[in-house]
Amino acid sequence: MLPKILVVDDDRYTRTLIEQMMRKTAEVHLAEDGAAARKLFAAVDFNLVLMDQRLPRDNGLELLREFRARRPKLVAILITGFADVRDAVAAVREGLFDYLTKPFEDLEALEAVIGKALELDRAYREIDSLRSRLAAEGAPDVVGQSPAMERLLDQIRQVAGLDTTVLLEGESGTGKDLIAKLIHTWSTRSSKPYLEVNCGGLPESLLESLLFGYEKGAFTGAGQANPGYFEKAHGGNLFLDEIADMSPKLQSSLLRVLQDHSFARIGSTQTRTTDFRLICATNRSLAGEVKAGGFREDLYYRINVVAVRLPPLREREGDIIRLAAHFLDHYNTKFGKECGPFTPAAVRALEACRWQGNVRELQHCIERVVALQPGGVIDAIHLNPTTDHRSEEGQPDSAAPAQALAYQDARAVFEREYLRRLLDGAGGNISEAARLSGIPRQNLYVRMKRWGFVTD
Ligand SMILES: Nc1ncnc2c1ncn2[C@@H]1O[C@H](COP(=O)(O)OP(=O)(O)OP(=O)(O)O)[C@@H](O)[C@H]1O
Numbered sequence: 001m002l003p004k005i006l007v008v009d010d011d012r013y014t015r016t017l018i019e020q021m022m023r024k025t026a027e028v029h030l031a032e033d034g035a036a037a038r039k040l041f042a043a044v045d046f047n048l049v050l051m052d053q054r055l056p057r058d059n060g061l062e063l064l065r066e067f068r069a070r071r072p073k074l075v076a077i078l079i080t081g082f083a084d085v086r087d088a089v090a091a092v093r094e095g096l097f098d099y100l101t102k103p104f105e106d107l108e109a110l111e112a113v114i115g116k117a118l119e120l121d122r123a124y125r126e127i128d129s130l131r132s133r134l135a136a137e138g139a140p141d142v143v144g145q146s147p148a149m150e151r152l153l154d155q156i157r158q159v160a161g162l163d164t165t166v167l168l169e170g171e172s173g174t175g176k177d178l179i180a181k182l183i184h185t186w187s188t189r190s191s192k193p194y195l196e197v198n199c200g201g202l203p204e205s206l207l208e209s210l211l212f213g214y215e216k217g218a219f220t221g222a223g224q225a226n227p228g229y230f231e232k233a234h235g236g237n238l239f240l241d242e243i244a245d246m247s248p249k250l251q252s253s254l255l256r257v258l259q260d261h262s263f264a265r266i267g268s269t270q271t272r273t274t275d276f277r278l279i280c281a282t283n284r285s286l287a288g289e290v291k292a293g294g295f296r297e298d299l300y301y302r303i304n305v306v307a308v309r310l311p312p313l314r315e316r317e318g319d320i321i322r323l324a325a326h327f328l329d330h331y332n333t334k335f336g337k338e339c340g341p342f343t344p345a346a347v348r349a350l351e352a353c354r355w356q357g358n359v360r361e362l363q364h365c366i367e368r369v370v371a372l373q374p375g376g377v378i379d380a381i382h383l384n385p386t387t388d389h390r391s392e393e394g395q396p397d398s399a400a401p402a403q404a405l406a407y408q409d410a411r412a413v414f415e416r417e418y419l420r421r422l423l424d425g426a427g428g429n430i431s432e433a434a435r436l437s438g439i440p441r442q443n444l445y446v447r448m449k450r451w452g453f454v455t456d
């Protein structure tokens with residue numbers, strides 16, 4: 001699209017001169033007085049305004065000030081006679097791009113000044129769009145300062161800018177969705193669409209129509225034509241999650257799309273071209289799936305251009321606590337609470353846990369604690385409530401087995417359980433519980449509060 005220039009001058013010769021000079025490279029609009037200029041300025045988003053200082057009923061500089069009040073980043077050039085140069089110099093100090101003196105002698109210089117002004121406007125607009133893009137996309141919050149994560153993020157930074165297919169492999173909950181989004185944000189396609197679909201979550205026919213799109217009447221229920229993700233992702237990034245779950249039929253269709261960058265909507269023979277960058281993720285080993293015969297080898301080679309392995313949480317030294325603190329912050333804000341900090345015992349318990357569900361499990365654990373606790377420190381026992389869910393092997397999920405606990409942690413486990421039973425036995429009456437246990441009432445109250453058995 002050509003840049004738009006507004007030339008405001010009552011002198012027809014000047015208007016025509018600039019129009020002739022610029023009409024190949026810009027869309028030039030002309031106004032012979034302030035009224036016409038105001039009307040045009042209100043209707044068109046100009047990239048540059050060239051304004052005569054002396055207009056029949058207006059002062060050009062005043063008019064520019066008026067325009068700049070409405071669009072502070074407006075790039076403008078003032079055209080003056082020799083007599084007005086001092087005004088023009090002052091105007092440049094106010095942020096005007098430049099001034100030109102009439103009569104124009106050096107037409108090349110004139111063209112060069114206009115060219116520079118348009119360049120500046122382009123830069124302003126690029127920065128603005130970059131800012132709003134970053135704010136709108138909100139580059140995801142990725143916590144990870146462990147050596148394993150630093151390495152991963154370095155690798156992501158490198159591949160994000162290339163246009164190559166990326167395969168993300170990692171256990172469930174390691175952050176594959178998050179990293180896929182980050183690749184998009186860091187890619188040169190970040191202002192273009194980002195579409196994601198979980199290949200494991202949809203029946204084959206639905207996934208097919210979602211990806212390929214369809215024409216009206218292509219199947220029962222196809223009331224109107226619908227573009228698919230291959231079309232919608234044009235220019236941007238397409239994230240196919242759980243790619244290993246894709247059916248053999250769709251695997252071969254996808255392979256064809258990747259080979260010729262073209263496809264047809266369901267119910268149509270018209271070939272359409274598309275240009276998207278593919279990001280895939282799997283929590284299984286795709287190579288293993290190929291060996292077992294569940295995944296096409298040729299498609300595997302197409303997808304496996306750059307493979308990135310997301311480390312399980314247990315391999316991210318130091319990140320467990322960083323993530324726990326990050327989620328604590330997040331859920332405190334979300335639930336309007338002030339839980340924390342973690343006691344040393346809690347930190348040990350968090351670090352001792354195997355986190356088979358990786359970051360997602362840790363996130364849910366902290367969410368649960370903050371949701372249930374009225375506030376105050378978070379101790380080991382809060383992380384491992386007696387109603388805890390159990391992992392596949394039947395071990396408590398969120399802390400090491402009792403015999404592996406440090407003495408302090410074991411004491412905490414005992415204390416909580418003891419106090420809970422004590423309070424039950426005393427019918428919820430703290431004075432009675434104090435009498436039964438021999439613990440001074442105030443002391444007992446503080447302990448009860450610490451474990452969240454009493455709220456104020
Ligand atoms: N490094 C990280 N920093 C902050 N949050 C993270 C990080 N990694 C993961 N998360 C959060 O943990 C949760 C799980 O992450 P995500 O959904 O990306 O995992 P996944 O690998 O795609 O899991 P699955 O294989 O089950 O689909 C999300 O809420 C995500 O925001």
Ligand SMILES: [Mg+2]
Pocket residue numbers: 176177241
């Ligand atoms: Mg996922």
